[in-house]
Amino acid sequence: MFRIRKHRSVIAAAALTAGAALVLSGCSGGGSEPAATYDPNEKVTLNFAFWGNDVRAAMYDEAFKAFNEEYPNITVNTSFLGFPEFWEKRQTEAAGGGLPDVMQFDYSYLRQYSENGLLLDLDPYLGNIIDTEPIADNILQIGVVDGTTTGIATSTNAWGLYTNPKLLEQVGVDTYEGGGTWDDYQDWMQQVTDAGASQGIYGGTDWTARIQNFEIELRAEGSYLFSEDGEPGFDKARLAEFWESGAEARDGITIPQQQLEEVYPLSGFDAAKTASELTWDNFGAGYLGNLGESFTELGLVAPPVTVEGAKDLYLKPSMLHTISAKTDHPEAAATLVNFLVNSPEVGAAFGTNRGLPASETQLEGAELDGLDAQIRDYEASIEDRLGDAPPVPIVGAGTLEEKFRQIGQELGFGTLTVDEAVDQFFNEMDVVLNQ
Known part of the structure; x- marks a missing residue:
């Protein structure tokens, strides 16, 4: 049931000008040391893991195709499992120090992984690589544990x-x-x-x-x-x-x-x-x-x-996106998180599969008809x-x-x-x- 998919993508220089010029201090709540500078032309490989089924996998395929057009130098290797098996594998990886670079993440595990120093402090990337303007502050606060942002909510659900x-x-x-x-x-x-x-x-x-x-x-x-x-x-x-x-x-x-x-x-x-x-x-x-x-x-x-x-x-975050504290490519990983959270193309690919999009720009890309509109109306009804x-x-x-x-x-x-x-x-x- 363990499945691997590969997508090729890249960081365009213009999109990461701020990230390339940024000198990052070692302030990661997860104990990692982000690279001091970043070359936006560097070929990078990231591992991305999510839980779901073939339906969600096809949606990620569509999302990464759009990511590939904008960022052709990042290779994203993706894998997915059912929910229980996903967390069993993450626990095994955490014990061995080998978590994926970027992960779809469940709220239930956020404090545990954050307090154990397994997740990257995202605060240095907020407002530059990760656009926070389209996301309400109360939604951003969902990913804060003990004063440090370690997850970005993709969406809400009930x-x-x-x-x-x-x-x-x-x-x-x-x-x-x-x-x-x-x-x-x-x-x-x-x-x-x-x-x-x-x-x-x-x-x-x-x-x-x-x-x-x-x-x-x-x-x-x-x-x-x-x-x-x-x-x-x-x-x-x-x-x-x-x-x-x-x-x-x-x-x-x-x-x-x-x-x-x-x-x-x-x-x-x-x-x-x-x-x-x-x-x-x-x-x-x-x-x-x-x-x-x-x-x-x-x-x-x-x-x-x-x-x-x-x-x-x-309302809770239906899921978040997090980055491993030990990733070798924090800026590239942050770029991927930004795309998965804010991109209108991702909104179009997923609709409400991950919940009602938390980002205004992603919500604008989601054509909410049929079941998607039904979920929006349901949350309003309760x-x-x-x-x-x-x-x-x-x-x-x-x-x-x-x-x-x-x-x-x-x-x-x-x-x-x-x-x-x-x-x-x-x-x-x-x-x-x-x-």
């Missing part, structure tokens, strides 16, 4: 509920209208599963396997997942209550875990086996790509809410549920998210009781939060 109109028409059930209670959503899934039994179609997946659904419940109650200091906003009893709330759904309403294993790395939703999926709103393009040409549209509505009127949802975003995730947040997912799988298989699951997660938290 938690939502996708539905599949074609499957729903096939089984004769109306779409879920959005919002409502978790019981309302479960009742709707039951209708779909009952109606689709002969066709192998289910209402959805066990929502308690996703830590984000736990988080929005906690936020609705006025709590949080983790504070900036790493304090959990829940106890064992609250986590047990959450996992118990999915027990009935796991018992014949949602798609069986074994079927999910059989279609992996697809989810039940983009394998056309479930009619709904709770996830980040920028996943839509990937779903449509995996579903195939016979599926032309998706529904996107607000997830259930625990407390009416709660500010349980928030404005009354949007609260402040949580702080930059604690060190180990990505590890805990993956552990939560794995426990969800075991609950689906019935190999763990809820009490055992809670103990496992708290044991993992104890290790992660106290290391």
